[in-house]
Amino acid sequence: MTYLVTGATGGLGGYALRHLMTMVPANDIVALARSEGKAEALCALGVEVRIADYADRESLGKAFSGVDRMLFISGAPGNHRTEHTNVVEMAVQAGVSFIAYTSFAHADQVDNFLSADHQFTEGIIADSGVAHTFLRNNWYLENEMPLLTAAMASGELVTAAGDATVGWALKREYGEAAARVLAGGRDYPEVVELSGPATTYAQLGAALAEATGKDIAVRHLTGTNFSEALQAQGMPVQAAQGLLGVQQLIGSGDLEVTSDDFATVLGKPLTPLAQAVKEVLG
Template identity: 60%
Template sequence: MTYLVTGATGGLGGYVLEYLKQLVPASDIIALVRNEGKAASLKEQGVQVRVGDYGDSDSLSAAFTGVDRLLLISGAPGNRQAEHAHVVNEAKKAGVSFIAYTSFANASNVDNMLSTDHQFTEQLIERSGMEHTFLRNNWYLENETALLKAALDTGELDSSAGDAAGDATVGWALKREYGEAAARVLSGRQENPSILELSGQPHTYKQLAQALSHASGKPVTSRDLDEDAFVDALEGKGLPEEAAKGTLGIQQLIKAGDLEVTSSDFEQTLGHPLASLEEGLKEVLGL
C-alpha cells in the first residue's frame, strides 16, 4: 500500500507526514513537492519524494503512478478549482483507490469566500467515484497569531465577530491536531465516514481572551469593534492594509456563524482529547 501526501513541505503537510510515519512504513509514503530541493530531509527519513504541481497535469500523472491512497491538501486561493480538478482527474486516471481532501467547515451548507472552491472540489471528488473522506477543517488556532500577539501587547483582543444576538463561536484547534487526523484517515487503519467535521469545542472571542489571560498570566479583555474600526486597529498595530482587510473577511464569515460547528468527529478520529484552548495558546505563543 502506498500513501501520497500533497503539499508535503507545507506546515500542515509536515505534520501529516510526522504522524503518518508512526502508522505506516516510511518507505510506503510518497511526498509530493513542487521544489525537490526543499525535501532533502524527507528523503533522509526514508520517504519517497516526487515532484508535481497542481497546475501541471503531466507532472501529476507521473507522480500518482502506483499510488493507492492520496491526501489532497487544499491549494491556495486563486486558480484553486482548476488545480484541484487536475489533481482529482489525474488521481482517477492513475487508479488511486481513496482520496482524502482538506475541505472547509460545514462546506456544503455555507456560502462564503472560502466555501465555494471547497464545494466545487467535494462535488468533483464525489463524481469521480473514488472512495473518499472530506476533512472539513474548522479553523487553525495559529491563524489568530497576529491578533493574539497584539492582545498580549495591548491587553485587548480585537474582533468584529459579535452582534446583538450574541457572539459567534469558532471551533479552534491546533494545526498539528488537524495533521494527525488527516494522517489517521489516510492510513486507512480505521473506518471513517465520507465527511468528518473536524471542529474543536466552540468558543467565542471573549472566551479566547479569557483563555489567553490565563495562559499568559496577563490581563486580557475582548474588544468588539465595527468593521472600519477593526481594520483601523489592525493597521495601527502594524498589519498591512491588505492583510487587515483579509482578516476582516474572516471575521465576517465567523460573525455569520459559518464556523459554528458542534461535532465529536475530531476527537473520535484522533482517539484522544484535543488540547484545551489554554494549552493550545501556550503552544502557539510559546508561553
C-alpha cells in the first residue's frame, strides 16, 4: 500500500506526514512538494519525495503513479477549481483508490467566501467514483494568533463575532486526524466534521487569561469599529480588514458545528483550550 501526502511542506501536511510515519512504514509513503527547494527538508525523513504542482497535470500524473491512498490538502486560494480538477482527474487516471480531502466545516450547508470552492471540490471527488472521505476542518486555533498577540499586548481581545461559536483545535490535531483517515485500518464515513467543542470568543479570552496569568478583557465590536480597534493596537489596515471578513463569517454562524467526529477519529479528547492556547503562544 502506497500513501501520498500532498502539501507535505506546509503546516497541516507536515503534521499529517509525521503522524502517518508513526502508523505505516516510511518506505510506503510518498510526500508531494511543489519544488526541489521545498523538498529538501522532506528528504531527511526517509520518505520518497515527488515534485508536482496542482497547476501542472503532467507532473501530477507522474507523482500519483502507483499511489493507492492520497491525502489531498486543498490548495492556496486563487485558482482552486482548475487546480483541484487537475488533482482529481489525474488521481483517477493514475488509479488512486482513496482520497481524503481537507474541506470546510459544514461545506454543504453554508455559503461564504471560503466554502464555495470546497463545495465544488467535494462534488468533483464524489462524481469521480473514487472512494473518499471529506475532512471538514473547522478553524485552526493558530488562525487566531493575530488577535491573541494583540490581546496580549493590550489586555483586550476584540471580536466582531458576537456570541457565535467556533470549533477551534490545534493544527497538529487536524493533521493527526487526516493521517489516521489516510492510513485506514477502519471504515470512516464519507464526511467527518472535524470540529472542537463549540466555543465563543468570550471563552477564548478566558482561556487566554488562564494560559498566561494576565487579565484579558473581551470587547465585542461591530463592523469598522472592530477593524479600527485592531489598527489602534498596531495592526496594518489590510490585515485588520481581512480579519473583519473572517469575524463576519464566524458571526453568521458558519463555524457553529456540534460533532464528536474529531475525538472519535483521534481516539482521544482534544487538547483543552487553555492548554492549546499556551501551546500556540509558545
